[in-house]
Amino acid sequence: MLRPLALFVAVLGLAGPAAALEGAAVSTPNVEARLVAETDGVQPGGTVTVALRLRIREHWHTYWLNPGDSGEPTSIDWTLPEGVTAGALQFPYPHRIEVGPLVNFGYDGTVLHLADIKVADDAAPGTTVPLKADAVWLVCDDICIPEEASLTLDLPVAAAPPAADPAYAAEFAATRAMLPTPSPWPAVFALQDGALALALDAPDLAKAGLAAAVLFPMSAGHIKNAAPQTLEVRAGRLVIAAEAGRHFATPEKAAKVAAIPAVVVLTGQDGQTRAFELTATPGPVPPPAAAAGRDGALPLWTALAFAFLGGLILNLMPCVFPVLSMKALALAKKGGGDLGGARAGGLAYTAGVVLSFLALGGALLALRGAGEAVGWGFQLQSPPVVAGLALLFFAIGLNLMGVFEVGTRLQAAGAARTGGGLVGSFLTGILAAIVAAPCTAPFMGGAIFTALTQPVPVALAIFGALGLGMAAPYLALTLSPGLVRLMPKPGLWMVRLKQVLAFPMFGSAAWLVWVLALSAGPQALALVLAAIIVAGFALWLWGVIQQSGGGWVVRGAAASAALAVVAALVVIPGLAAPAATAASDTGAGPRWEAYSPARLDSLRAEGRPVFVNLTAAWCVTCLVNEEVALSSAGLAAAFQKAGIVYLKGDWTNRDADISRLLEAHGRAGVPLYLYFAPGAAEPAILPQLLTESIVMDALGLVSPPSS
């Protein structure tokens, strides 16, 4: 990289004049090496920059700190007089050197490695300080030769301030311009479709545009060195991406990468190149879709396709499947006789689902826009919403059991005869979206966080695609008569299936009641249980009315019961939410204390290893993980032995501290598991689905022998 410069210096006739302060050149077969001082002397107690200058044979190269696929960095071992010290050898940014299918990071032409030499305070003017250094480098063309040289340089000590040595001034200046400086921009990284994507939050650079950017990780294994690197502006950030290396070979390994120290070399539109050193931490990187249409619509379509797929999967969730089955069974009962009506109903259902998702997404965006620290699943942090959902699930369960029918008058006569059938389908769509919400949180957390980092129209499009995906199977059923005909003939089995499907709904209701008990306390629990019984009574009465008319007494009782349920729901939010715990101490597992930023900071300052578990009672994944991976006596013993402090952050109710910690690690919701090793700058992030061995591995623990 310095070759043109060396040429330039040679043309000026300045190369190696006798006056320059330089040590004797030592020539090895492939390199001419010498020590060169930047100034013509040094004052007592002063510092002078000395370069290890390597002039490398044409077509050969030496190596950077991370040599890439093969090689070894140049090193130096100083022998200095008493009182003289040498700083670390500094490496200008390298360039990529292709060797067959492999890529090395290194130098050709002439390279200077700088080191600051500080002279003793009592060095006497008029004397010289003898510097000795043994330099070792690997120099390769097609083949590699380790070479070394013993170099010397006598530094004159002078009372007067030293002058810059013009002989090598240009080379020193060029080298300094190639030394990486600390990056002023925060950097995060994420694994995207097998590629390591590193985002620099540099709005000005993003706006101005860059001609080129090259990423050089300081250590091996983060990227495939030989893979082409791409540079894109995404959502106002610079994103450099390259195929990920062995540290990202499996999700478990990827989760352990807590920081990537690297040098990025940026070339502006004006052709100027500068290098910056940074440490990227895990965080959300805008997906390729975010380029605001700059690179065409494909990346956005990919994001939408994945959201659509996510929506499809939602149909299989225990909270949703029964509702969908209800609709499908109703369709099968009609046997495809009224195709036009079925089609309209399918579209109305789709509209209901999509609009609900858009509304929920819009509400989330609006709340975040207003500065609220909320994430996906936020609706489950409100006790009345949880109580309402529990009642809803219970009511759906009763409906499936056949205790009462919904909209019999409107629907029984045929879905599309009146507009009422459409309204019913639309409402079913909304119902499906609402009951899907508790299931979305654990499964869609990452995707939804990505959506939240996008501009509003893109984010809403992603939410819309999610809804469309969820509505798709039923819509497909209504649009193609062939599919309807494939469904089995109606019969008693349908009644039985409906009744069986009631149980997942009762299960969901029981879980929500438990969530409520944790977040709002025993009073709320009593109220919601009472409300459920009264609601059951009211719905039963309604069923009686549907079947046999019923007199004013029955109608009156049903109305009062409904009122009582409403009253209970009104009272629940009034109850103070006690400090909730997501999961009670299971006894056998490691002992934990409540998370607080202050506690975490002080533990880390003490150098204690800390394991942080961010959880919530309404998060099924969290609870499964705690049960499966975090509650064994063996783990408790291992934690104790290793002195690991276990902090648990409970997000069952809203908690701004926890929201911030989640956000800092690129999450919009729980679970999140972090391990802060003693002295580590950044925590390791564990996978969202844990096993005990994953935890053991991630924390570097050894299983104690079972007694």
Place this chain on the structure above:
Amino acid sequence: MKRTLAVLAAVAMLTASALAAPVIGQPAPAFTGVTADGGTVDLAAYAGKTVVLEWTNNGCPYVKKHYGAGNMQQTQAAAAADGVVWLTIISSAEGKQGYATPDEAKAIAAAAKAAPAAIVLDASGEIGRAYDARTTPHMFVIDGAGTLVYAGAIDDKPTADAADIPGATNYVLAALEDVKNGRPVATPESEPYGCSVKY
């Protein structure tokens, strides 16, 4: 419909995580090759035995470091004593450093008193690329079930200086010891160091 959805979901997840290099804990890439003795070698034939793969290039200073000091030969002998199959692989292309004809390869091994089970001649680089072998030496350990349990350097001192060998931790010996005792390999991967493989 349910099954279709599950398949779709599975396909989507698979395509998202397709990486080329061999992965620790996964089945080692299968290969067949020709040996310096004129025979053939098939990884699958060693099922039930632990196999070590060693990429070499006799002109490489890092290879010379370990053969010159007897370190590689001692590692081979220790492996052979435990019934481990040691395959030395040369992936240098014809005309490049380290390339050897069958007779040359045998002569090089004899001169160094090396004792691999076989020397595999891979001038096409096919086996090297399948394993993403990047340096000489670059070491791999495959357990009896055919699972790749170690990939990386011979030891933890990435230099060409033989004086560093006595203080170094030999990752291959450590991995073989772990496999022999039925333990998971404590250090399953490291960054290989040395010369580039001369594909």
